[in-house]
Amino acid sequence: MLDIKQIRENPSFVEERLQSRGSYDLQPLLTLDQQQRELEAKRSHLQARSNEIGKLVGQKIKAGSDPQSTEIQSLRQEGNDLKNEIGELEPQEREIKSQLADLLLTLPNLPSESTPLGNSEEDNVEVRRWGDEYIPQNSDILPHWEIGEHLGILNFERSVKVAQSRFVTLIGSGAALERALIQFMLDRQIAAGYTEVLPPILINTQSLTASGQLPKFAEESFKCAADDLWLSPTAEVPITNLYREEILAAEDLPINHCAYTPCFRREAGSYGRDTRGLIRLHQFNKVELYKLVHPDTSEHEHQKLVANAEAILQELQLPYRVIELCTGDLGFSATKTYDLEVWLPSANKYREISSCSNCRDFQARRGGIRFKESGKKGTQFVHTLNGSGLAVGRTMAAILENYQQPDKTVRVPEALQPYLRQEVLT
RNA sequence: GGAGAGGUGGCUGAGUGGUCGAAAGCGGCGGAUUGCUAAUCCGUUAAGGAUGUCAACAUCCUUCGAGGGUUCAAAUCCCUCCCUCUCCGCCA
Structure with missing residues (x-):
């Protein structure tokens, strides 16, 4: 939520910044x-x-x-x-x-002064690349869903019977790989200074409003009809609301949390897109990074958060690039966002695997999350940051493609071998 | 689902109609003191909003789970709802 005082005192400035995202x-x-x-x-x-x-x-x-x-x-x-x-x-x-x-x-958040201007993802800016992407010859790389089904570790067809399309069942080494990835990611982020939380993933309306999913994006989330509860679309929501209507002590900041949670999205309006594979499912697992910080440090903490997410890709030896979203492509609550995109050779493309945003005081104002500096009068809103570290399903997709061998087996990334106790998926 | 108890300031917890924004304690902050590593004493300390030649400040309004009612006056009485806790039942 924007500050009504700021709008009142400086309407032309606010309007100009909003115009860079759309018409207001x-x-x-x-x-x-x-x-x-x-x-x-x-x-x-x-x-x-x-x-x-x-x-x-x-x-x-x-x-x-x-x-x-x-x-x-x-x-x-x-x-x-x-x-x-x-x-x-x-x-x-x-x-x-x-x-x-x-x-x-x-009203959405104001883009940061440093966010590149633009209308759509076309105008996003590539910041850097890491790793050598493998350019497939003669479509020799099978898409991850084909190799997954060939290995017997992914099953989409049967999942339709259980739920709908856009659901998957992981089998055998597939399930183990998913768990290994979750454990690996959590271990690394805990070592990097994040405190793990495992929050509720059924969320009330007030919580979704605080983090910005409601009222505008109701059709994006699953709702439990009989109760005032929604399925969490991302751990960002419950973690933000852990501290709703609280006054924190300045000394307690920054608060760093990581969380593994399943995430649920209706994906309304994306019917034709990514209909196959692990890229766009109604239910997926994610390890989330989240920070509540002092406003003075939020820029710096944002860079650190991006680096923490990148570290996972690097250790898994997956090629990726970092994109800064332009004003027109920014999410509702974000003021500045870096997307990490992993290389998917079968598609010959980079695909989003993490989105790291600084929301500044936008969510804090909606949720009443403040802090007090001892000796000082009054309170201030914290800044909140979030990012995936990483989306687990998409990570698995990237591994199944980037680590694929000509004999249709898949090597297990070295970093995961201690978790899987397996070197090759056959 | 049945029965009961309760929701008060950063925290614990008093307060059953008027000067209560709210005792006391803890914590925080400021100061005094003491050689015994922290204790003692004194003072101070809620949030949000509006207005003012708004920086320090001043005035007013709101806030004791939420909404409504009674009254000149409500934390306090009445009604509705929400939530939490305890016991019983059911159950992973």
Whole structure:
């Protein structure tokens, strides 16, 4: 959520930054804000007098005045009149406030000053590459779903019976490989200073609103109809909300968490895309990195988080590149985002495997996550950062392709061998 | 699902109609003191919003789970809802 004060005081700046992501008109919001403050001034003035009367009556009665005296009676009358007046203003004010809040919740975050301008993913900027991608000759590399099915470790067809399309069942070494990847990623990130959490993955509406998935993107998440609960689309949601409405001590920052969780996405509107394989499923596993930091350090912590995610790809020896998203391609809550894209030889393409964002105070403001510096007055909002470290299914896809051998076996990356106790998948 | 208890400031926890934004303790901050490694004493310390020639500040409003009601006046009384805890039942 953006700061209404910032919008009020600097509307042209905010609008200009928002225009870089799409089309936004702040005027309705400014009008409502103006009305709201006028109403509030009026109401609180009446309220002050009403409070005064309340005290006065109490004092007089305590001092021995007759409650039935005309003096007291007329004060009571005035109190009643004020109550009626206030009673008329209150609903108006409440209505405007809720309209204001609704509008504010639909505005995305402002892109950072350093985010490249652009309209779509075409305008994203490549920052760096790592590793040597293998350019396939004569389509000799099988796509990961084919090699996976050949090895008997992935099954899509039967998963349709159990659930729907876009689900997978991992079998034998496939299941073991998934677990090995999760354990490997967690071990590395814990060593890098992140504290593991294993949060609930059924999430209430308030939590999804705080992290920015709601109200705008309701159709992206699965909802449990009988309850106010949704299936978590990413661990970013529960982790953010672990600290909702809290005032943290500045000394406790930064808070670094990693989490393995299953993630659930409806993938509405992507019906034709990535229909095969592990790339776009309704349910997938992810190890998430998450930081709550002091605003002064968020830029630096963002770079560290990206490096922590990259370290996994490097240790797995998977070629990748780092892309900085342009303003038009930025997610709703993000102010600056780096995507890590892993090389998928069968597709002859890089595919997103991690997305690392700095949300600054956007989520913190929605969720009321503040911190206090001891000795200083007041509180500030923390900055929140998140990134995948990594998407596990896509990592498996990358391994099945990049480590594929001509005899249709797949080598196990060295870093995983201690976890799998297997050198080759056959 | 049945029965009961409860939701108060950073934390613990008092407070059943008026000067209560709220005792006390802990913690934090500032200071004093003491040679015994930390203790003692004093002071101070909620958040959000509006307004003011808003930086330090001042004034006002809101907030004791949420919403409504009674009253001149509600943390306190009434109603509805939500949540937490304990016991029983069921169950991984």
